[in-house]
Amino acid sequence: MSARVWQHLLAVRDGKGHLSGGDWSPGEQRAVDLYGPLAQRDVGPRVFGQIGQSLDGRIATESDDARDISGPDGLAHLHRMRALVDGVIVGVKTALHDQPRLTVRLCEGPNPARIVIDPHGRLPNDAPIFRADGARRLVIQALEQDRPEGVEVITLKATEGRLDPDEMLAALNKAGLTTLLIEGGGFTISRFIDAGLLARLHIAIAPVLIGAGQQGITMPYPPDTLAEALRPATTAFSLGSDVVFDCELPGDREQAVTPASL
Template sequence: MTSTRTPTGSERLVAGPVSSLPTEHGMFAIRSFTLDTVTHAVMMMGDPAGCDSPLVRVHSECLTGDALGSHRCDCGDQLGAALAAIASEGHGMLVYMAEHEGRGIGLAAKLQAYALQDEGMDTVSANRALGLPDDSRDYTAAAAILRELGCPRIRLLTSNPSKQHALEELGVEVVSRVRLPVADRPENSAYLTSKRLRMNHDAPPETDTEESSAQLPGVDADIYAALAANEEVVAQLAQSQDGFIATRTGDACFVSGSTDRTHLHRIRAHVAAVLVGAQTVIADDPQLTVRAVPGADPVRFVLDPHARVPVTSTVLSTGPTPTVWMIGAEATPRANVGDHVRVVRLPPAASPQDIIAVIRGQVAGSILVEGGGRTVSSFLAAGALDRLFLTTAPVFIGDGVPGIRFHGSEVMAQALRTPFRRFELGEDMCTEYLLSRASVAHSQPSPNM
């Protein structure tokens, strides 16, 4: 056995002897590497060190998926696909990381999280309900192993950008991220969608805009193109059948289904700016990026007149997506926000039209007003919206955080009525309200309008 020092010099990486491992994908060499009393396994084929940037899979231990054949996750499928990809290329390695079970929370906690997911939570909410982090994996040993084996420059087999960033911070050069050809299963589709929406995992590849739109049956093809080609102000909100966007505790994960959330990400991908109010950031800590579909992130605008949003929130602490923090003239912004954040002062008692003018001074293109209910309602009541996508989910919440609410008319004859289109998004029903002449002119007529 051999040993080398890790980057800190505090512990020693102990390598075991090399032995052969015949598999259905071909003959691999296998050996152990131990760091801090934790032993990991490495499977190699060919001469990875002789390649400029070999294929490498850093695979997290998953008893249920890898050994027991569970379809709740895609770990077993990813493991098999990674070995097949390495065998096809003839050179590469798989680093099997011990004690990464359940994204680092351990087997017992992972099974507790499974029980909460059976009750309706997604994978992120379940971890948080247990007081556990979304992802606590440490890749120090993986980086040390790659350096020891002469592979400091790799092509990483993963759909997880965070894994790439973690390895890069440890000195490994990731020249590209290679997505494995693993299809979602019915049993894990919701789980994988949650990781894409809430943990920034890569979406399955799509070839072009037409194909992307075609994957949402019933949605008129002109919708996204109109947002990209013009300068509209559009709002999107998903609420329950009885008009709430979250429970009384603020839990909004998720009111609508994955198809509606894909629709939201397509809107984000076709606008220049996305606006949310301070309460939405405080309650939901959204990323406001494009993850479920291909496309560029819009500039994030946070409407926060009293500078209440904590600097630890994702939008203020995590780049590189440009973010504009819109605060009142008398508000004092906290220090230590990310370099991607620009602070802009709002005029006193800023109206929705004033806020739009501020955004127009920063970016050109369509603007998405994404939330929350009070912000969307104020823009609707002020006549500042060109379109409103209002999705109704087949669920009754009873009471909670309200969706669309504003001071309305006293008689039905004066109630707000506009041209509209409706389309189904999975189990949900989305109504697109065309609130301005411009939005009608930008839209192709359809039987539902």
């Protein structure tokens, strides 16, 4: 990632530039191919997902240690994704266990809005995700519960204890957040995939074997046969310490931005 490509992507994010054209080196063009879809704002609302995992598909050890699963380049990649979207979504389990800040610290760019899905009000009001630092903070819940001053509350009806992905997305779009990143956990990402709402999924694989522990993507309704399995169009990008697989999913069928079109 060169400085001039990153400045160009930030300009595209702010509606001050276009992805087409550009006198890029082959390496710079690869960066545009990888990050361009996140920066683009002229194709309507879009939802992206990102998950970091080991070579054997784990996102945490058996003791739930997930902090060092990604290498330094994988972490920088995640922060670039945050900087290019309007908001980052995590489920309450991730917010409780990982205590994420969801800020941009490893690259230049704005902090996204922080959004937590917390149907039953499990997340305490002193959680880092609610800390006032100038970024928007939102919680999606299914009950009336007071939240810290400045936190925007979206209340939706839960069905069997869960919130509907379509309703959550519609409410966030209405709040002005149209380009969204689901950062965790694997179950939350899986629900948006199953609902057909995820445009692209970045799977960042680090060269580590864990051997046991929590699996990454676990679909709520997995297929019975491989013939029925989802087979996204996929491009691999080497980041140095990690390899990212950029997967184009059914949620992007009509708005796909492929490397050939950038």
